Amino acid sequence: MLQHGLLKASFIPPQPQRDLRDLTRYRSNLKQERTRHVNRIHKLLEETNIKLSSIFADMMCKTGRDILHALAAGEARPEVLADLALRRIPSKRDALVPALQGCMRAHHCFLLGEHLLMVEHLERRIARLDREIEERLAPQKETMERLDAITGVSQRVLETLFAEIGWDLGTFPDAAHLASWVGICPGQHESGGKRMSGRTRKGNRHAKTILVQAAHAAGKTKTYLGAQFRRMSKGRGIKHAAVAVGHSILLIYYQMLTTGQPYEEKGEDYFTKRDQQEKQQRLVKQLERLGYHVDLTPQHVA
Known part of the structure; x- marks a missing residue:
């Protein structure tokens, strides 16, 4: 072969x-x-x-x-x-x-x-x-300064990621392959259509450790990643939240290096606005199924 x-x-x-x-x-x-x-x-x-x-x-x-x-x-x-x-x-x-x-x-x-x-x-x-x-890493100084805008990511984190993963990510077809290689994505253990475990797979423990540390640092901030950490820690626990936010940081790292785009902060209220829009759409559909025509008019508070 x-x-x-x-x-x-x-x-x-x-x-x-x-x-x-x-x-x-x-x-x-x-x-x-x-x-x-x-x-x-x-x-x-x-x-x-x-x-x-x-x-x-x-x-x-x-x-x-x-x-x-x-x-x-x-x-x-x-x-x-x-x-x-x-x-x-x-x-x-x-x-x-x-x-x-x-x-x-x-x-x-x-x-x-x-x-x-x-x-x-x-x-x-x-x-x-x-x-x-x-x-x-002096030749990559400009790239590191651009990636330093990611919440929770410091120079030490970037040095470890550059050493373990690199700055030329052409080896990985997409961000999902990179997350699987690092071992910071949920496991897929199913038998007979029943999911048995979601434990993360083995991967690069050095990169995984530094991403989890960056996730804990991001969880203390009033940003999108901080809101994601607090939102997940309430239902799944701090460890699950740290892995999930570390996974998000890795996806952002991959996206910024492959596309050259700057980091865009979504804001701490991103999930609140998203949930509000989903709830609004769900209620409108329920009324329309009952035969009503819904015309939404925002209420202006003085």
Whole structure:
């Protein structure tokens, strides 16, 4: 079958894209390793009864790092540690003092210092990869700026999509084939005319993961994709909504790259207007079947 051309070749991206894929996947691994060390710092502080995470949403912010470095250096006085945040967060000083009353031993200080060194080392390596990836994608800068208008899509998302899928989508006949290849479309498991499961198929897990993350970011906005996320999460749950919005983002990505069209925002009230028009048409048809002639006149409210 292969000799007679009856087998379709698998999608193999060109060498520059494969090299870019290695960099983005390696960066993702480093970010996961950094997250593990930050979680170990959280666990270490919980063991010593220091509730720093209850004060800062991001414990690795500038003020949080200053306090952590002081703790690793052996400083245990809560008032002195709280003064490190006095310049930036004066309103939280009263809450910081009781939160920093713990029982740090020399053993904990040593471990905290080691974790901080690893986090900073990983951040330097991640920053180096960011610069390398940005340099390799410099020829596509104009395309990335145009795609950045998609709700929930950031530069990191586009870098991953360019590495995993590419910017030349001629390999995929249409957007449905691309969604099936990524594995972010509903599954079709039917037996005897009965649908058994709608679980998504296996695909490119790196592209699928970044699309789901972009969907969660879009769900917090007052846009069309945000309204779609909230609308689906009420009936199907957050996970189903994230996959559906990620699928929509991928379709928009394909459409913009293949046609060159700019992103068009439909608005947060798109579904409300659509449902209103469908309800209006349904009611008009019901009255016409009963023998009435319907002439709709909008009511103007002063």
